[in-house]
Amino acid sequence: MNYEDTKGREPLVKRSIPLFLRLTITKKIFFGYFSLAALIIIISVFALSSLDRLNAIAMNIIQKDVPVIEATDKMIDDLLAQELYARRYVILNNSDILALFWKRSKEFDLLVEEIHGLPIKHDVPVDRLTTLHTEYNNLFVKGFKYLKEPSSVLAQKYNAQIKKKREEIIGLIKGVSSQTRRAQNEKMLMIMRMGAATFRVAGVLCGAGIILSVAATLLITRDISASIHQLKRATEEISEGRFEYKSRLRNHDELGELSLAFNEMAKRLKRLEAMYLDASPLTRLPGGVAIENIVKKRLNSGIPSAFCILDMDNFKAFNDFYGYARGSEVIKATARIMEAVVAELKMEEDFIGHIGGDDFVIITSPDRYPEICKAIIERFDKMIVDFYDTEDRDRGYIIARTRQGQEVKFPIMTLSIAVVTNQHRELKNPIQVSEIAAELKTHAKSIPGSIYLVDQRGKDTPQIRQDENVAKVSNGDDVDKNKRCTD
Numbered sequence: 001m002n003y004e005d006t007k008g009r010e011p012l013v014k015r016s017i018p019l020f021l022r023l024t025i026t027k028k029i030f031f032g033y034f035s036l037a038a039l040i041i042i043i044s045v046f047a048l049s050s051l052d053r054l055n056a057i058a059m060n061i062i063q064k065d066v067p068v069i070e071a072t073d074k075m076i077d078d079l080l081a082q083e084l085y086a087r088r089y090v091i092l093n094n095s096d097i098l099a100l101f102w103k104r105s106k107e108f109d110l111l112v113e114e115i116h117g118l119p120i121k122h123d124v125p126v127d128r129l130t131t132l133h134t135e136y137n138n139l140f141v142k143g144f145k146y147l148k149e150p151s152s153v154l155a156q157k158y159n160a161q162i163k164k165k166r167e168e169i170i171g172l173i174k175g176v177s178s179q180t181r182r183a184q185n186e187k188m189l190m191i192m193r194m195g196a197a198t199f200r201v202a203g204v205l206c207g208a209g210i211i212l213s214v215a216a217t218l219l220i221t222r223d224i225s226a227s228i229h230q231l232k233r234a235t236e237e238i239s240e241g242r243f244e245y246k247s248r249l250r251n252h253d254e255l256g257e258l259s260l261a262f263n264e265m266a267k268r269l270k271r272l273e274a275m276y277l278d279a280s281p282l283t284r285l286p287g288g289v290a291i292e293n294i295v296k297k298r299l300n301s302g303i304p305s306a307f308c309i310l311d312m313d314n315f316k317a318f319n320d321f322y323g324y325a326r327g328s329e330v331i332k333a334t335a336r337i338m339e340a341v342v343a344e345l346k347m348e349e350d351f352i353g354h355i356g357g358d359d360f361v362i363i364t365s366p367d368r369y370p371e372i373c374k375a376i377i378e379r380f381d382k383m384i385v386d387f388y389d390t391e392d393r394d395r396g397y398i399i400a401r402t403r404q405g406q407e408v409k410f411p412i413m414t415l416s417i418a419v420v421t422n423q424h425r426e427l428k429n430p431i432q433v434s435e436i437a438a439e440l441k442t443h444a445k446s447i448p449g450s451i452y453l454v455d456q457r458g459k460d461t462p463q464i465r466q467d468e469n470v471a472k473v474s475n476g477d478d479v480d481k482n483k484r485c486t487d
Contacts, residue, residue, distance in 0.1 A: 029220065036213050043205045050198040057187050057194075064118055065184040071111045072177035076170055078108040079136070083166065086140045090147045105137055115176070124176050132172065136165045231258060238265070282328055283335035285354035291361055294351050295430040298363060299422065306369040307420045308452070309437040310338075310376070312358040313445055317400045317410035322387075330387050330413070331358060334380060338362060341375045366421050373417050373452040380415045381450050388412065416444035417452035424456055 085101040088094070109130070116126040143158030150156075234246075246263050279287050286294075298305040312334070319327035335352075338360060342350050350372075351363040364372055385393050392398045397409045418440030420433050427433055436455050444453045 025220070025224065036209055036216065039205060039209045039212065043202055043209070046205070047198060047202055050194060054191055054194055054198075057191055061184055061187050065180050065187070067118060068115055068124075068180040069177055069184070071115050072173045072180070075108055075111045075173050078104045078111070079133075079166060079169060079173075082108070082136075082140075083162070086144075087147075090144060101140070105133070108133055125172060129169065129172060132165060132169045136162070136169060139165060280354040280356070283332055283354045285335055285352055285360075287354060288356070291351075291353040291355065292430050294353070294363055295433060299427050299429065299433075302422075304366050305422055306364050306366045307433050307437065308362040308364065308369055308373060309355075309418045309420070309441065310334075310360040310362070311416050311418075311441055311445075313414045313416055314410045315358040315413060317398065317408075318387075318413055321398050321400045321410075326387060330384070333383055333387075334358075334360065334415075337376055337379045337383065341372055341379065345371060345375070347372070366423050369419055369421075369452075369454075373419065377415055377417070377450040377452065384413050411448075414448075415450040416441055416447075418444060419452055419454040421455065 082101055082104045085097050085104065089097045089101060112126055112129050112133070115124055139158060139162050143155070143162070146152060146154040146158055148155075150159075279285065279290070295307065298307075312330070315327065315330070318330070335354065338352050342352060342362070342364075345368070347364060347368055349365075350368070351361075353361045353363075355361055362369075362372060388398070393412070397411045399407055400410055402408055418437040420427070420436045420440065436457075440453045440455055444451050
């Protein structure tokens with residue numbers, strides 16, 4: 001026998017493994033767990049069929065045995081209640097009590113009929129019960145007039161006959177109840193035996209399923225462990241900032257696609273690293289480079305955008321008067337307000353940036369900026385007064401010195417927002433946006449209180465809009481200083 005003959009006679013399983021490992025991960029998992037799924041189906045069918053049989057037995061107990069046991073107990077109660085009402089009737093001679101006697105008698109007869117209508121397998125002496133109960137009733141009917149004299153011979157005779165008949169009926173009822181209870185116990189034992197057998201078979205099948213799943217898992221993980229190791233190396237390299245690292249995984253399955261995605265991610269992270277290096281250490285918001293890149297991207301894409309530049313009025317005086325630490329807290333609190341407003345309005349595509357100092361920017365769409373600006377102004381005006389001392393807050397201003405040494409009253413800080421949009425004209429670059437915003441801020445700072453001004457100037461109709469409900473300013477006209485955004 002030569003080597004070729006031996007090779008041709010290799011076990012089928014050994015020859016199939018390389019073919020299995022060359023499949024995609026999805027197919028590997030599918031074929032690896034197909035047998036496990038089939039086993040689970042078998043277990044489920046077996047368990048469900050067993051549960052169905054157990055349920056049938058339980059329903060038989062509930063629908064047949066339990067009603068008989070309950071009916072027999074109630075029949076004994078009715079029988080004893082009849083005798084009680086009969087004794088009371090003899091003493092009180094009250095027709096209402098006699099009616100209760102016959103009511104209990106009727107209930108007894110109805111229970112007998114109910115038992116007779118149940119589909120039970122063991123025999124119930126319905127006719128015998130009916131006859132005995134009729135005789136029991138007749139004894140009372142005939143003996144009522146004698147029972148009024150308990151010491152008489154006839155009263156003692158009827159009492160003895162009533163007692164004998166009662167004991168005979170109760171004995172017959174207890175016999176039916178005992179027979180039914182034995183049948184119920186047998187069914188309960190059957191349920192226990194079937195449950196134990198089901199548990200054993202299901203346990204064996206589950207054990208086989210576990211062994212099969214472990215074998216399939218080992219086979220699949222052995223093939224992909226090397227790929228995982230290389231991807232882990234790529235992750236470590238990227239996490240340490242070496243974004244130029246490239247994974248050399250050559251697989252053609254999903255891990256190979258993931259390797260390509262890692263390489264693309266490294267390129268994007270390298271660009272993002274450069275973009276966010278200038279992020280503000282105070283607010284953790286993107287800084288100048290990121291803001292400029294976002295503005296360029298929005299302008300180049302032609303997407304309708306609104307660039308909202310926020311500036312705090314009288315911040316420098318506040319910072320000089322109360323100190324750098326409190327000024328920093330104001331900046332951080334303002335940043336939190338902006339982030340909270342954008343988050344609550346669920347505007348995921350909006351961008352928040354920190355230009356520097358007390359200047360911020362929000363980039364959103366033209367239909368959303370009014371709501372954003374109004375919400376930020378409202379919260380800022382409520383928040384800012386808490387940063388002033390009580391005396392200065394009550395007075396409405398602080399007294400600080402200018403660079404020339406003059407004492408000047410500086411009001412409570414307000415917020416001026418300049419909104420530049422590309423709705424009415426084409427904006428070419430961030431510098432143009434910045435220049436328009438600077439002009440708008442000059443107008444805004446000339447108006448008392450917090451306000452946002454919107455540039456709506458086009459090629460033919462230059463104008464600045466303060467608010468939808470406020471007069472427009474055009475061609476350099478003065479802004480009405482009494483008008484402000486308060487809604």
